[in-house]
Amino acid sequence: MIADLRHVDTWLFDLDNTLYPAESGFMAAIVDRMTDFVERVTGLPRDEAFRLQKTYLAEHGLTLKGMMLNHGVDPAEFHAIFHDMSLEALAHDADLLAALQRLPGRRLIFTNADDVHAQRVLKHLGLDALFDDVFHIGSAGYEPKPSPAAFAKMGELHGIDPGVTAFFEDSERNLAPAADLGMTTVLVGPHAPTCAAPFVHHRTEKLAPFLSGAHLREVA
Known part of the structure; x- marks a missing residue:
C-alpha cells in the first residue's frame, strides 16, 4: 500500500x-564492542556481561545509561570504542539517496549514538549533506529514546510540530512516544511486516522503496 x-x-x-x-x-x-566494554568494566564473564548489557538496554533504552548510573562510566570513554570501527560493511545506496532527496521540508537524525559516530556513518553512506541536523545522545543530555524526555528535548530544540512529522525507526518501542505526541510512525526492517502494534502507522522492510513510492506534499 502506498503511504500518504x-x-x-x-x-x-x-x-x-x-x-x-x-x-x-x-x-x-557494535554490540560485540559494547560487550567487550561491559566485560572489561565489570569483570564479568562474557556471557554475563552480555546479559547485563541487554538488561540495561531493556531498563534504560541504552546500555550506556545503565553503565553510567551503576558503574560511573564516562560517556566519552564509552563512545570512543566505536570511533575507529571499519565502515566497510556499509554500502552506498543510490536508491535511498534519491528517495531522501525528494522529501520536501526538513530532514533530521534522531539517534541514541553520539555525534562522532553519526557523522562518520552519514558521511560514509554519502548522506551527510541531506540532513539539516543530528540530534544525538549528547544533545539529549544522555537521556535516550524511548524516554519522553528525549523527545521533549529534541522537539524543543528543533521546534517540532508532531502533526507534520514522520519518524522512521527500526525499534518498535521507540515509536510509541512519537505516536503519543501525534507523529506519523514508520517501522523499518525485516521484522516490520509482522508488527501489530497500534502505534505503528506504517511498516516497511526497505526504506528506499517506501519513500520512493509515498505520496508527498507538492513543493510550490
Whole structure:
C-alpha cells in the first residue's frame, strides 16, 4: 500500500539499522564492542556481561545509561570504542539517496549514538549533506529514546510540530512516544511486516522503496 505522507514536512530518522540495512552486520559489530566494554568494566564473564548489557538496554533504552548510573562510566570513554570501527560493511545506496532527496521540508537524525559516530556513518553512506541536523545522545543530555524526555528535548530544540512529522525507526518501542505526541510512525526492517502494534502507522522492510513510492506534499 502506498503511504500518504502529504501532510509531512519534517522527516525524522533514526540512524543505525534504519538508514542502512540490519543485514549489513554493522550493528552486530557494535554490540560485540559494547560487550567487550561491559566485560572489561565489570569483570564479568562474557556471557554475563552480555546479559547485563541487554538488561540495561531493556531498563534504560541504552546500555550506556545503565553503565553510567551503576558503574560511573564516562560517556566519552564509552563512545570512543566505536570511533575507529571499519565502515566497510556499509554500502552506498543510490536508491535511498534519491528517495531522501525528494522529501520536501526538513530532514533530521534522531539517534541514541553520539555525534562522532553519526557523522562518520552519514558521511560514509554519502548522506551527510541531506540532513539539516543530528540530534544525538549528547544533545539529549544522555537521556535516550524511548524516554519522553528525549523527545521533549529534541522537539524543543528543533521546534517540532508532531502533526507534520514522520519518524522512521527500526525499534518498535521507540515509536510509541512519537505516536503519543501525534507523529506519523514508520517501522523499518525485516521484522516490520509482522508488527501489530497500534502505534505503528506504517511498516516497511526497505526504506528506499517506501519513500520512493509515498505520496508527498507538492513543493510550490
